[in-house]
Amino acid sequence: MDGEEAPLGALNLAEYAPAGARTVDCYRRIRKIGEGTYGEVFEAVDIITGERAALKKIKLDDGKEGFPRQILREIKLLKKLDHENIIRLKEIVVSPGSAHGTGGSDDHIYRGDIYMVFEYMDHDLKKVLHHSAPSQVKVYMGQLLKGLQYCHANNVLHRDIKGANLLITGGKLLKLADFGLARLFTRDGTLTNHVITLWYRPPELLLGATSYAEPVDIWSVGCIFAEFLLKKPLFPGRTEQEQLSKIFELCGSPNEESWPGVSKLPLYKTMTIRPATPTKRSLRDILQNFDCPAVELIERMLILNPSQRISAQDALGAAYFIN
Amino acid sequence: MGAARGEEDGEGRCGERCPSWYVSREEIESGSPSRRDGVSAAKEAELRATYCSFIRDVCIRLRLPQITMATAIMLCHRFYLRQSHAKNEWQTIATVCIFLGSKIEDTPCQLKHVVIVSYETMYHKNPDAAKRIHQEHEVLAKQKALILVGETLLLSTIRFDFNIHHPYEPLKLALKKLGIAETELRQSAMSLINDTLPSTLVIQFKPQYIAAASLWFAAKFHNVNLSQNGTIWWHVFDVAPDPLRVVVQQMSELFEKRAPCSVGPVTKPVPASSATDKHQIKPAPTHTPMDKHQIKQVPAPMNRHQIKPVPTPTPMDKHHIKQIPAPAPTCRHHIKPVPTPIPTPMDKQQNKLAPTPMDKQQNKLAPTPMDKQQNKPAAAPAPTDRCQRVSTPVPAPRDTQSSRRSFSSSSNTEAPRRVPAGRSSNEKPRDRSPRHEGHWCRGKDGENQHCQKHRDHNSEQRPEERSNQRALKSGLAYLVRSGGPKDTGAATEIRNLTRRKRRIQEVGGLPTPVYTSDTDAWRQVSAVVLFGTKGQKRPRGDEP
DSSP states (O other), X not given: OOOOOOOTTOOOOSSOOTTSOOBGGGEEEEEEEEEOSSSEEEEEEETTTOOEEEEEEOXXXXXXXXXXXXXXXXXXXXXXXXXXXXXXXXXXXXXXXXXXXTXXXXXXXXXXXXXXXXEOOSEEGGGTTTSOOHHHHXXXXXXXXXXXXXXXXXXXXXXXXXXXXXEEETTTEEEEOOOTTOEEOOTTOOOOSSOSOGGGOOHHHHTTOOSOOTHHHHHHHHHHHHHHHHSXXXXXXXXXXXXXXXXXXXXOOOOTTTSTTGGGSTTHHHHOOOOSSOOOOOHHHHTTTXXXXXXXXXXXHTOSXXXXXXXXXXXXXXXXXXX | OOOOOSSXXXXXXXXXXXXXXXXOHHHXXXXXXXXXXXXXXXXXXXXXXXXXXXXXXXXXXXXXXXXXXXXXXXXXXXXXXXXXXXXXXXXXXXXXXXXXXXXXXXXXXXXXHHHHHHHHHHTTTOHHHHHHHHHOHHHHHHHHHHHHHHHHHHHHHTTTOOOOOOTHHHHHHHHHHHTOOOXXXXXXXXXXXXXXXXXXXXXXXXXXXXXXXXXXXXXXXXXXXXXXXXXXGGGGGTOOHXXXXXXXXXXXXXXXXXXXXXXXXXXXXXXXXXHHHHHHHSSOGGGHHHHHHHHHTSOOHHHHHHHTTSOXXXXXXXXXXXXXXXXXXXXXXXXXXXXXXXXXXXXXXXXXXXXXXXXXXXXXXXXXXXXXXXXXXXXXXXXXXXXXXXXXXXOOHHHHHHXXXXXXXXXXXXXXXXXXXXXXXXHHHHHHHHHHHHHHGGGGTTOHHHHHHHHTOXXXXXXXXXXXXXXXXXXXXXXXXXXXXXXXXXXXXXXXXXXXXXXXXXXXXXXXXXXXXXXXXXXXXXXXXXXXXXXXXXXXXXXX
């Protein structure tokens, strides 16, 4: 006796595999807490364990190409990363789909929802970015750099470091979150140019670079660091042109001497305003009232030439953290 | 659920809900969800071979790289580790695995294209049914919707675990560390890895074990000593010796299953073939292990089952014999297997549990006992020749290439002068068109006239033979699934041929990799094909 095969088109949707993903019914939703890159985010509780969690609903582009590649990439990356300062993806839960009826229209085909389940965090950094004591800033910066150093050591670029993507729990533990734009990188690879939120975007990306690496994240961290001290954004541009102008105003205009290769970047000619005399670096001037080691570290994070920008690992060994 | 093998693969943190993707052989044979629904182990094994063959065909047509094909096959294996064949139709699941696999490996393929090629492949013996996917919008829409529902089911079943690893990477790294640069050795090992994809080895053992075992077999085949410079070669793979022995043993069984002695009709002895056989006996004993491996790569029992209902005509048999003579020393070894399609694998498994020579071989990882076995048949009597001739006419196209590649290696060793360099280089361009014809001829298996016509041309003989066997294999494999193909008239056949020709034109030459990271893997596969084709020419040099 061989047993019968499944008939054409048959799928076992009524009985999910016991060792497969759990259903969303394992969680009780409490409230909606935000709108993520790809869908809604809910605070929820695991009915069995009582643990709190954040359910991030994945927005499936109905009728197109199914499960989004960006989400797939994010999941691959998150499952590789295991660090106390990186958000943990607990699991992915589903609500089952249903088989299509005979002659039914597309409306009757329900593919089921999919949720990424993250550990719950109280709030993001935006809430405290402009209200943190210097000692607390040092703790946050240390944790941010440790998480980022771990990412870079695993060849992962985050590419969207900003206040909204840095989550805090218990008032003191910071974690890097939202890896929706994150990417594995290689030294000689080509990457998308349009990443990182405008205020935290480094000059090389604004000039059109597609071959970049860890320094792009360090620039974002430098902007966050300065924002902690100034209690306002450092480079709040409204357009890419304005963003670049604000950067050059404080960090000086680049040239082949200070940044070899800059003139060959795709947008160098169109984006650069040629002043009569080159603008000199004056970032230190607006930070003169703050702790010298902190200012020194910010300076090294916000060097225009990415190859001279400090690394996360070196930053953790800077004088600012030693005292 | 499954027994843990070796070190935990990092999923231990999840506890019970995240069992390892690697399970024991017993779990596969008796604990499968399909078994609980009344699907026998033999039936499931048949379905496994079917969906692997299907995935391979579709991926080739979609021009997806080898790594994507491997990932799709692994997804399908993992799905049926958790879900039953009785409740999940294999064609739908296989198509979903190709669709998702292409995304996982960053070689995305539009859903529409996946569905169309999958549908056409499924109904390639039924042209009228295959056309529906193009003619009726509703058919395409329903198929796409079905695949999207299936995708969510697959994602859930595999627990959204997208980090799928293959033996290619550990093999590459190990060859680099061992300082091995021989191209043929790498190609052989990669070919062996590809051969394990449709087996349960890939869900019993982690990739580095399969990579290590494949390299070991390839090294034996090419007489390469892996332990140069005093290095213990398997340490490079970071594997434990005991599980590695098990993998080597199972891979041996896998290859043994493909070497039944009595396949196809018995034919009369041919003088030319006999002369070739005598010549084969002359080589030094050091070549014997190579010969044995040649036979090991003869087609699997499934081919035998498929080919029997359609015996090939006598004239073709003669050609087979001339083109693929087998060495005498191996015949005695192959007399023992009795030809019964279904029980044979089981019998072999049982036999393999006991034999002392094999155990010794495994323990030493050295060929000495095998040499002893092979030396004994040297003085084989006349009946052995008959058996030998019977086994030669059957090889499948893919295995034929491997077998011929092996033979050409042997030929090189014996008499390099016989194949001038100039001739060899000249033969390459000519080989390309026969391959195209092979594809084009796939639908001709029912046309006797066309077969006879092709038989008149020696240069076209092999593509025709290969295409026939492939058509038989594909046709029989999909026969049950499509509900039985309808017999088509000549007009339909011609339309079929025209469409196939058009498809070949669309596809162009050999598939090329889409992404840089897959280039090496794909180049190896392409190189294997090219080399196999070149090797086919050389046996003819023996005849004059």
